[in-house]
Amino acid sequence: MMWRDVFFELEDGLIDEANEGTVFCPICGCCSLKQIPKFIPSILTQAAMLERGEEWTPKQEDMGWVCNGGCTRTQRHA
Numbered sequence: 001m002m003w004r005d006v007f008f009e010l011e012d013g014l015i016d017e018a019n020e021g022t023v024f025c026p027i028c029g030c031c032s033l034k035q036i037p038k039f040i041p042s043i044l045t046q047a048a049m050l051e052r053g054e055e056w057t058p059k060q061e062d063m064g065w066v067c068n069g070g071c072t073r074t075q076r077h078a
């Protein structure tokens with residue numbers, strides 16, 4: 001399985017307007033999609049940032065949508 005296969009685009013999702021705009025997985029249709037960072041700096045990088053008084057927060061472009069049930073683009077969850 002390719003790591004990138006777990007991420008969906010928001011446009012791929014099925015948006016349920018009647019349900020507060022919840023975004024459902026286009027593969028299974030039963031689980032919602034959630035946003036997680038596609039990229040997380042290593043512990044060392046984060047420690048170095050903390051030393052400089054910075055805190056890592058994911059940028060919008062670093063966020064990807066994944067199925068709560070664990071679907072990938074190529075495989076439905078069990």
Ligand SMILES: [Zn+2]
Nearest residue numbers: 025028067071
């Ligand atoms: Zn799914």
